[in-house]
Amino acid sequence: MSCLLALDQGTSSSRAIVFDAEGRALASVQQEFRQFYPQPGWVEHDPLEIWQTQLDCARQALHQAGLAARDVAAIGIANQRETTVLWERATGRPLAPAIVWQDRRTVPDCERLREAGHAGLIRARSGLELDAYFSATKITWLLDHTPAARRRAEAGELAFGTIDSWLVWQLTAGARHVTDPGNASRTMLFDIHRQCWDDELLALFRTPRALLPAVVDTSGVLGDTAPALFGAAIPIGGLAGDQQAATFGQACLTPGSAKNTYGTGCFLMLNTGQQPVESQHRLLTTLGWRMKGRTDYMLEGGVFIGGAVVQWLRDGLGLIEKAADIEALAASVPDSGGAVLVPAFAGLGAPYWDGYARGTLVGLTRGVTKAHIARAALDAIALQTVDLVDAMNRDGAGLLSELRVDGGAARNDLLMQTQADLLGVPVIRPRQTETTALGAAFFAGLAVGVWRDTTELASHWQAERVFEPTRNADWRTARLTEWHRAVDRARGWAMP
Numbered sequence: 001m002s003c004l005l006a007l008d009q010g011t012s013s014s015r016a017i018v019f020d021a022e023g024r025a026l027a028s029v030q031q032e033f034r035q036f037y038p039q040p041g042w043v044e045h046d047p048l049e050i051w052q053t054q055l056d057c058a059r060q061a062l063h064q065a066g067l068a069a070r071d072v073a074a075i076g077i078a079n080q081r082e083t084t085v086l087w088e089r090a091t092g093r094p095l096a097p098a099i100v101w102q103d104r105r106t107v108p109d110c111e112r113l114r115e116a117g118h119a120g121l122i123r124a125r126s127g128l129e130l131d132a133y134f135s136a137t138k139i140t141w142l143l144d145h146t147p148a149a150r151r152r153a154e155a156g157e158l159a160f161g162t163i164d165s166w167l168v169w170q171l172t173a174g175a176r177h178v179t180d181p182g183n184a185s186r187t188m189l190f191d192i193h194r195q196c197w198d199d200e201l202l203a204l205f206r207t208p209r210a211l212l213p214a215v216v217d218t219s220g221v222l223g224d225t226a227p228a229l230f231g232a233a234i235p236i237g238g239l240a241g242d243q244q245a246a247t248f249g250q251a252c253l254t255p256g257s258a259k260n261t262y263g264t265g266c267f268l269m270l271n272t273g274q275q276p277v278e279s280q281h282r283l284l285t286t287l288g289w290r291m292k293g294r295t296d297y298m299l300e301g302g303v304f305i306g307g308a309v310v311q312w313l314r315d316g317l318g319l320i321e322k323a324a325d326i327e328a329l330a331a332s333v334p335d336s337g338g339a340v341l342v343p344a345f346a347g348l349g350a351p352y353w354d355g356y357a358r359g360t361l362v363g364l365t366r367g368v369t370k371a372h373i374a375r376a377a378l379d380a381i382a383l384q385t386v387d388l389v390d391a392m393n394r395d396g397a398g399l400l401s402e403l404r405v406d407g408g409a410a411r412n413d414l415l416m417q418t419q420a421d422l423l424g425v426p427v428i429r430p431r432q433t434e435t436t437a438l439g440a441a442f443f444a445g446l447a448v449g450v451w452r453d454t455t456e457l458a459s460h461w462q463a464e465r466v467f468e469p470t471r472n473a474d475w476r477t478a479r480l481t482e483w484h485r486a487v488d489r490a491r492g493w494a495m496p
Helices: 047-065 107-115 119-126 135-145 149-154 163-171 199-204 242-249 308-316 323-331 370-394 413-423 435-448 454-458 473-490
Strands: 003-009 013-019 025-032 072-079 085-088 158-161 219-224 235-241 258-262 266-273 284-291 294-303 340-342 360-362 403-406 427-430 463-467
Touching: 003 047, 003 163, 003 435, 013 047, 013 435, 025 047, 047 163, 072 163, 072 242, 072 435, 085 135, 085 163, 107 119, 107 135, 119 199, 135 149, 149 158, 158 163, 163 235, 219 284, 219 435, 235 242, 235 435, 242 258, 242 266, 242 284, 242 294, 242 435, 258 370, 258 435, 266 370, 284 435, 294 370, 308 323, 308 370, 323 370, 323 413, 340 370, 340 473, 360 473, 370 413, 370 473, 403 413, 413 427, 413 463, 413 473, 435 454
Parallel strands: 003 072, 072 235, 258 403, 403 427
Antiparallel strands: 003 013, 013 025, 085 158, 219 235, 258 266, 266 294, 284 294, 340 360, 427 463
């Protein structure tokens, strides 16, 4: 029983990977699920579809690996963060579609709270910017717009959870309603210093305490799956937000180590050790993980639209047939031909926090082709990451000496070379780029003794390729100046 089953529930797909004790993937299954956009700026998921695709992937991965439930030491879960689900405790039925982290419907609510002077308290307690990105205003919206929801919530009939809590509820047939400190720290309701739900924040967002999950360690057995799901009960040993899991899977276990995940969005996380560091440049102070009495904190910068810009080129514009085609198309031209794309389709995240920003494509001439637009899209992913690294450097976190990378778009060699050129530091891609799932497996394996400690885990991390910078400082300065001019034109576009 040395195999681990990692459930990696992401924004656009559910994935399950079986790992052995060496951190090697034995089987991997992935399913995309539907995205709903009922109004401009709204993004929703069907919680039952998320659960069904995740369960199907888990069962298929075990079958593909030739394993039964008795062969699995534990399950680890990594999840898209902040996405908000409200369900009935009695039936497990969702009351409404899940409001996805990208959703911007509560931007006006955030503005009212900011004008009332609450942003400082929220940052001091939660470590977060007051923004529609996080769960708190989504919960309030659901309670105010779902018939009888607020009354039922106050009576203890309803449960709130981010996707980790939703999956655990389903996996345990309603026996466990829990989250971990890393996911809790993304709700805007959690005091990251005292590590508990905060009464003042709950009052501010009019959230009944009866809705909330219990907070358990990131690594530790929290319950067992219902036997009927896999043929026998399997311990659930790890629970982490996707970016925390990826940071752990990248072996960024010491202060000063950093990774960037290129998924639907881009998320840069820097380990700051056992003390939270307050950002002066609008980054987030967040909990990484808690286990065996030790808590590790992170500085984080999030980009809302990373790899999703490639999906837009595929599904929205039809410039490519499949996402993998982007690299060849973009590489067919030497640069973007003066075109600059700012993919602020869901506003801008760190370090701007502009919910009214919208996507712009500027610098167009008759010579610009779809290849130039593809190149501009890859450039935009890398340029947004540079803004995050610059903010971390200005926060005094120490100059980055290297950046470890993962996620689907990290397989794109052109993007990774562009990233190294724009940052001026080596970009290191590991052999296992699915580090979110690997981190979930690591947390679960530590809980049940597959690995003794984090030192043993770190020995399983190996580099696959190092991208060294090839451009000079003048080139980087010119590109960033052009980028920031374009960002200025995107900001505030949807302001009422």
